[in-house]
Amino acid sequence: MPDRKNATTTQAGVLRPDQLAQYVDLVRLPCAPSLEPWVENYWRLQWNLPSGTSYRSSTLPHPACTLSVEHGWTREGVTEPVVVTGVLTHRFDVVLAESGWVFGVKFRPGGYASFTGTVARTLRDVPVAPPTPFRSETVAALAELGGHLEVDHCRTVVDAALAPYTRDVEPEYETVLDVIGTMLGDRTLIRVGQVEDRCGIGTRRLQRLFERYVGATPKWVLGRYRIHDAVRDLDDGYTGSLAELAARYGWFDQAHFTREFTELVGVSPGTYQL
Known part of the structure; x- marks a missing residue:
């Protein structure tokens, strides 16, 4: 183990x-x-x-x-x-x-x-x-x-x-942890397809494992970690532009970042930054 x-x-x-x-x-x-x-x-x-x-x-x-x-x-x-x-x-x-x-x-x-x-x-x-x-x-x-x-x-x-x-750890659960570790360890991975390639796992198997063990999709998990990163930076006093913050964590445009951030956090990143 x-x-x-x-x-x-x-x-x-x-x-x-x-x-x-x-x-x-x-x-x-x-x-x-x-x-x-x-x-x-x-x-x-x-x-x-x-x-x-x-x-x-x-x-x-x-x-x-x-x-x-x-x-x-x-x-x-x-x-x-x-x-x-x-x-x-x-x-x-x-x-x-x-x-x-x-x-x-x-x-x-x-x-x-x-x-x-x-x-x-x-x-x-x-x-x-x-x-x-x-x-x-x-x-x-x-x-x-x-x-x-x-x-x-x-x-x-x-x-x-x-x-x-406590029990012996199932190999499939260990696979889930390895995927999660990859998501967290390399923040340049912004699409599930990239994670699959890095971990050598197919789409259907990954979706099945996440439904069984995690309860949410790989795409959702990866997206939440990106929002967590952005919120942490804002809480730590980030003073740069929101466009730069969006680009740092893989959003292709600020509007998309603002929409996802607002849907989850409840206020826009600009408001949260104040």
Whole structure:
């Protein structure tokens, strides 16, 4: 099994991260080495806002599923503390108010389907799903976590709860990770055909693998990574022209870039840059 300490995701996603940090405390943590083939990282989100104060957190979609434990102020649709969020193809908005605590397991692209034996396509655009692939004792152990516990203790509990589900990694899932790694490692690849040539994989097989494991098409994943790159640059204070930014990440014209950016982010790149 190849080393899977390497990232299979971009570090972008949270819109206006500096603003979010004024309202919540976000911590990312590593998982146990035995879980690294499937899990990208853990994260803990905690907030305690004054009465009458709220904040809308917006996140761009990643091609990955999340298992989360949520207590306190919860998002729409959450009625039990342990839930699964599938791959979302749209911006993910959550209004935060009062006090709340979330501990999330961010799986790698395809990782949740491989880890649980499910088909990722069935979870596409499902923001809240029950954790049915996991045994009742696993769900019960996770539900006991909360803000009263140290974050490192929570990490240890989650490591132990998920450890019984580890298995041999399927070659097809390993292929998905290799394709994702190629997409992330060479940002000059802007068309799926280029990725197929680089990875030596046919169109129909790639589409089948992504539907089974990722839940979204290769074209969608590649496009999301390009938007993530552009948003990250803007958040980092990019001051160049938008035409140059569009060309940097493979758009042939600024109008096309503006349209795709606006559809996903909700505002134009010029407005976001302000």
